[in-house]
Amino acid sequence: MVGGDAAAVEVRDVVVRYGGTTAVGGVSLTLPRGRVLALLGHNGAGKTSLLQVCEGFRRPDDGVARVLGLDPVGDHDALMPRLGIMLQSGGVYPWATAGEILRLFASFAANPLDTDMLLDRLGLRKFERTRFRRLSGGEQQRLSLAVALVGRPELVFLDEPTAGMDTEARHTTWQLIEELRTDGVSVLLTTHLLDEAERLADDVVIMRSGEVAATGTPAELTSAAAIEVLELRADPGLDLSGLGSRWTAAEPASGQYTISGALDTAGLAEILAWFASVGADVTAVNTRRRTLEDVYLSLTATQTPVGATK
Amino acid sequence: MSTFAPAPGRAPMRTILATQIRMELLLTARRGEAVVLAMGVPLLVLLGAGLFDVTNLPTTDRLGYVVPGVLALTVMSTAFTGQAITTGYERSYGVLKRLGASPLTRPGLLLAKTAAVLVQIAVQVLVLALVGLAVGWRPEAGALLPALGVTVLATAGYSGLALLLASILKPETTTGAATLIYVVMLSVGGIMFGAPDLGTAGWFLLPLAAHAEALRETLMYGGSVPAGIWLALAVWAIAWPALAARKFRWE
Numbered sequence: 001m002v003g004g005d006a007a008a009v010e011v012r013d014v015v016v017r018y019g020g021t022t023a024v025g026g027v028s029l030t031l032p033r034g035r036v037l038a039l040l041g042h043n044g045a046g047k048t049s050l051l052q053v054c055e056g057f058r059r060p061d062d063g064v065a066r067v068l069g070l071d072p073v074g075d076h077d078a079l080m081p082r083l084g085i086m087l088q089s090g091g092v093y094p095w096a097t098a099g100e101i102l103r104l105f106a107s108f109a110a111n112p113l114d115t116d117m118l119l120d121r122l123g124l125r126k127f128e129r130t131r132f133r134r135l136s137g138g139e140q141q142r143l144s145l146a147v148a149l150v151g152r153p154e155l156v157f158l159d160e161p162t163a164g165m166d167t168e169a170r171h172t173t174w175q176l177i178e179e180l181r182t183d184g185v186s187v188l189l190t191t192h193l194l195d196e197a198e199r200l201a202d203d204v205v206i207m208r209s210g211e212v213a214a215t216g217t218p219a220e221l222t223s224a225a226a227i228e229v230l231e232l233r234a235d236p237g238l239d240l241s242g243l244g245s246r247w248t249a250a251e252p253a254s255g256q257y258t259i260s261g262a263l264d265t266a267g268l269a270e271i272l273a274w275f276a277s278v279g280a281d282v283t284a285v286n287t288r289r290r291t292l293e294d295v296y297l298s299l300t301a302t303q304t305p306v307g308a309t310k
Numbered sequence: 311m312s313t314f315a316p317a318p319g320r321a322p323m324r325t326i327l328a329t330q331i332r333m334e335l336l337l338t339a340r341r342g343e344a345v346v347l348a349m350g351v352p353l354l355v356l357l358g359a360g361l362f363d364v365t366n367l368p369t370t371d372r373l374g375y376v377v378p379g380v381l382a383l384t385v386m387s388t389a390f391t392g393q394a395i396t397t398g399y400e401r402s403y404g405v406l407k408r409l410g411a412s413p414l415t416r417p418g419l420l421l422a423k424t425a426a427v428l429v430q431i432a433v434q435v436l437v438l439a440l441v442g443l444a445v446g447w448r449p450e451a452g453a454l455l456p457a458l459g460v461t462v463l464a465t466a467g468y469s470g471l472a473l474l475l476a477s478i479l480k481p482e483t484t485t486g487a488a489t490l491i492y493v494v495m496l497s498v499g500g501i502m503f504g505a506p507d508l509g510t511a512g513w514f515l516l517p518l519a520a521h522a523e524a525l526r527e528t529l530m531y532g533g534s535v536p537a538g539i540w541l542a543l544a545v546w547a548i549a550w551p552a553l554a555a556r557k558f559r560w561e
Contacts (some may be wrong), residue, residue: 057407057411057561077415080320080411080412081318081319081413083318083411085408085411085412087404087408087411089404090403090404091404091407091408092404092405092408093333093337093405095337095340096336100333100336103329104330104333105412107321107326107329108321108326108329108413109318109319109320109321109413110317110318111319112321113314147408149314151412151413152314152315152316152318153316153318179313179314183312183313183314183315183316184312184315185314
């Protein structure tokens with residue numbers, strides 16, 4: 001197979017410009033085979049533009065994209081049978097029924113999945129004879145997902161896969177994506193949902209204003225900061241100056257202390273030892289960890305306001 | 311159970327083309343206004359101008375003059391107007407983009423579209439010819455081959471121009487332009503009235519008039535197609551599809 005050992009997706013210093021606006025400003029990322037990578041970011045962060053480059057719809061203005069070792073634009077015809085692509089919206093004949101559309105795309109594939117099974121799995125069986133334009137947004141999304149998967153691709157691109165779906169459909173879709181991963185399919189998805197990225201992705205790439213703001217596994221992204229704040233309840237009015245310069249301590253309310261700084265295990269032990277040494281009676285201890293949401297918000301907070309670039 | 315274990319691959323091209331052509335035809339049949347435009351107007355012109363003295367024609371054999379013109383009109387309305395409008399909207403709905411992200415190749419899509427148009431035209435021409443025969447049209451059968459030849463050239467030229475317009479204009483503009491060109495051609499294309507005599511240049515500007523004239527020469531008189539018409543339609547058949555192939559976009 002052509003490019004059999006290459007990464008599923010390899011993007012190096014890719015730049016995408018629309019006129020004078022830079023949508024993607026030099027992004028690099030790698031999706032190894034059989035893994036799930038989530039591009040996380042606000043609307044306008046450049047996620048879809050980057051995906052368009054990987055799908056071969058846009059030639060990057062600078063940099064290189066390789067998909068399964070091939071050039072998405074130049075090797076379009078060789079690549080397409082191996083990919084499953086879910087566009088952000090539309091992309092389907094409005095007057096064709098859900099069943100007709102899925103069977104059309106199934107007929108393009110050498111070894112298609114059973115279309116009835118897919119309709120059942122995505123809860124679309126009762127809409128088999130419903131025309132696309134009569135489907136709700138969430139139902140259209142599910143059909144688009146089915147179309148992306150029907151050819152048994154080795155790599156799928158999912159652009160905001162659960163947008164417009166209700167909670168139940170979202171969970172069905174998440175289970176399906178987890179199953180894809182188990183079965184060895186590589187997945188590149190975009191999302192602005194933190195729980196979606198945290199649950200599905202092996203690797204998260206946080207994008208901000210067309211650039212990579214952070215990369216790592218969800219655990220790495222959240223644990224890099226470890227425990228962020230230690231909260232203690234003890235006797236009020238303690239003189240905190242004796243605690244040491246490795247920490248920043250405050251008493252925002254009487255008897256309630258917040259401490260940040262070196263909060264590894266040894267640091268925690270030292271802090272508690274200090275409270276004991278001054279004879280304070282500690283009655284409650286609480287730690288606050290950064291969530292992916294904190295990381296995300298701190299990284300994306302400096303972004304230009306939504307709509308300012310449009 | 312590994313339901314989704316990758317097993318990618320492209321189906322045989324003939325399977326892909328067959329299902330895509332079937333889908334194109336199914337959707338055309340489903341759109342009422344397309345069917346009316348494709349069949350209703352030509353039928354109305356055939357029966358109206360063919361049977362009644364509603365317009366001045368350069369001949370007394372009204373059906374002999376009108377029916378070939380109506381056949382030419384049908385080819386234009388299907389291969390050009392219908393094709394341009396449909397393709398324009400398919401682009402705006404993202405259908406072309408979606409198909410571009412599938413194992414269907416670009417030549418595959420253009421081939422499927424052309425084949426679907428040819429099937430439609432064959433059915434429409436057959437129906438109109440039968441209606442014409444039923445109301446008294448008596449064509450010459452001796453020059454069918456050149457009649458068929460100019461029709462294939464006209465179809466290719468119209469189809470190319472339609473795909474070009476749909477590639478470079480917004481769908482609303484495409485619809486407007488395609489309808490306007492249809493109406494202008496219908497008025498001055500030598501269908502219901504004699505076409506303005508612009509000499510050989512006229513054949514290049516008014517392919518409908520050229521096609522209609524060629525069909526009259528062959529089907530009405532059993533004669534041959536003038537060289538100027540062959541040339542004009544051949545230029546259309548090569549230039550527009552070539553330009554369309556360069557400008558065609560999935561998005």
